[in-house]
Amino acid sequence: MTPRQTILLTMAVFALQPLAFGAWLALIPQIKAELGLSKSELAIALLGNPIAVIPGLQLAGRVLARFGPRRVLAVCFPLQAVLILLPLFAVGQWSLFTALAAYGIVMAHLQVSLNVYAGRLEKSLGLVVMNRCHGFWALGLMGGALAMALLVGVPDVWRVFLISGLSGAAGVVVALRLPRLAGAEEGRAPPRRALRRLPAALILISVFALIIGMTEGAMADWSAVYLAERWPEGAERAGIAVSIYAGCLAAGRFLGDAAKTSLGTVRLARNAVLVAVLGLVLVIGPWPLWGAFVGFALVGLGASVGFPLAVSAVAALDDLYEGANIAVLSTIALTGFLTGPPTIGFLADAFGLRIGLGVLLPLLVLALWLARWLAPVTGAVGAQNADSARLPIG
Numbered sequence: 001m002t003p004r005q006t007i008l009l010t011m012a013v014f015a016l017q018p019l020a021f022g023a024w025l026a027l028i029p030q031i032k033a034e035l036g037l038s039k040s041e042l043a044i045a046l047l048g049n050p051i052a053v054i055p056g057l058q059l060a061g062r063v064l065a066r067f068g069p070r071r072v073l074a075v076c077f078p079l080q081a082v083l084i085l086l087p088l089f090a091v092g093q094w095s096l097f098t099a100l101a102a103y104g105i106v107m108a109h110l111q112v113s114l115n116v117y118a119g120r121l122e123k124s125l126g127l128v129v130m131n132r133c134h135g136f137w138a139l140g141l142m143g144g145a146l147a148m149a150l151l152v153g154v155p156d157v158w159r160v161f162l163i164s165g166l167s168g169a170a171g172v173v174v175a176l177r178l179p180r181l182a183g184a185e186e187g188r189a190p191p192r193r194a195l196r197r198l199p200a201a202l203i204l205i206s207v208f209a210l211i212i213g214m215t216e217g218a219m220a221d222w223s224a225v226y227l228a229e230r231w232p233e234g235a236e237r238a239g240i241a242v243s244i245y246a247g248c249l250a251a252g253r254f255l256g257d258a259a260k261t262s263l264g265t266v267r268l269a270r271n272a273v274l275v276a277v278l279g280l281v282l283v284i285g286p287w288p289l290w291g292a293f294v295g296f297a298l299v300g301l302g303a304s305v306g307f308p309l310a311v312s313a314v315a316a317l318d319d320l321y322e323g324a325n326i327a328v329l330s331t332i333a334l335t336g337f338l339t340g341p342p343t344i345g346f347l348a349d350a351f352g353l354r355i356g357l358g359v360l361l362p363l364l365v366l367a368l369w370l371a372r373w374l375a376p377v378t379g380a381v382g383a384q385n386a387d388s389a390r391l392p393i394g
Helices: 003-016 019-035 039-046 048-067 069-083 093-125 130-150 156-177 200-230 232-237 240-263 265-284 289-303 306-315 322-351 353-358 360-374 379-388
Strands: none
Touching: 003 093, 003 130, 003 156, 019 093, 019 130, 019 156, 019 200, 019 240, 039 048, 039 093, 039 322, 048 069, 048 093, 048 322, 069 093, 069 156, 093 130, 093 306, 093 322, 130 156, 130 240, 130 306, 200 240, 200 265, 200 289, 200 306, 200 322, 200 353, 200 360, 240 265, 240 289, 240 306, 265 289, 265 306, 265 353, 265 360, 306 322, 306 360, 322 353, 353 360
C-alpha cells in the first residue's frame, strides 16, 4: 500500500469514529427537556462519561500494547454503534449517567487507538498529517450532528441507529485495511515509568491540551443548549450551533498542517488561542444573536489545532515511550473534554450559562503561556534534554 493510500485510510477512520458521538451531542437539549433535568442535574449525568473514560484510558494503553490499534478499532466500532444508543433509553439522571459511563469505556479505546496510530504514521512518513487527521475527526463530529438535523421527523432511536450502524460497519472495514506499522503491534510494551520520571514537557503540554479539551467539550455539549436559550423560536434547530463550531474546527485542522509549516508550532498555537478568546467573547458578550454564530465559528477555528499540535509534540519527545506519551496526553486532554462540560453546567445552574462559559477565558490565557512547550524537539540532543527535564514529583 502506498503512503498516500495509508494517509487516506487513516483520515477516513478519524472521520468515521465521531459520527455517532456527534449524533448524540445534537440530542442533548432534547434529552434534557424530556427527562426534566436542570443544568446541574444534566451536568452530573454527563459526568458518567469522564468517570469511565479515565480508567478506560489506562486499560486502553495495555490493550493497545497487546493487540495494536487496528484490531482495537475493529472491535470497538461495533461496540460504539450499540452503546451510543443507551442514553436514548434513559429514564432519569442516573440511568443517563450509567449509559454514558458504558459508552465512555469504548470511547477511551477508540481515542487512544486513533492517536497512537496517527502519531506513529506521522513519524514513519516524516510528514505533517496530524492536523488533517483531526480535521476529519471534527468533520465527522459535524456530520453526525448535521445528519440528525437532516433526519428530523425520523424517531430519535432510528436516527442514531442509522448513523452509528453505518459508521460502525464502515469503521471496521477501514480499520482492518490499515497497514501494520513497524513497532505498532509487537505484543509488548516498554517498561512502566514512575510518575517522577515523566518529562516536564509532557506534563506541561498535557495541561495545554487539557485547556483546549475543556474548550472543545464546552462548545460540543453546551453550544446547542446556549443557542436554544437565546433563540427559542429556533430551538429545534439549535444543533446548528454544534455544526457551525465543528465545521470550523474541521476547517482549521485542514489548514493547520500548512499553517504549522509556515508559522511554526508555537506561533500557530498562540495565534489560534487568541482567536478562540475572541470567539468566546463574542459568544458570551451582550451582542446580537449573530455575534454568537460568529463566536461559535471563531472558537472552532481557535481550538482546532491545539490537540493535534500537542500530539505531535509529545510523540516527538521519545521514540521508546511514544505510545505511552500519547496515552498520557490523551488521558489528560480527554479528561478536560469530558469534565469541562459538567463543571460549566454546575456554574451555569448557579450563575447562568454565560458565566459558566466565561470561566474558560482565564484558562485560555494560561494556554497562551503554555504554548511555548510545544516547540519541537530537534535531534538527539533535543530529545535528551527533553527527557532530562523532570518534574519534582515524589
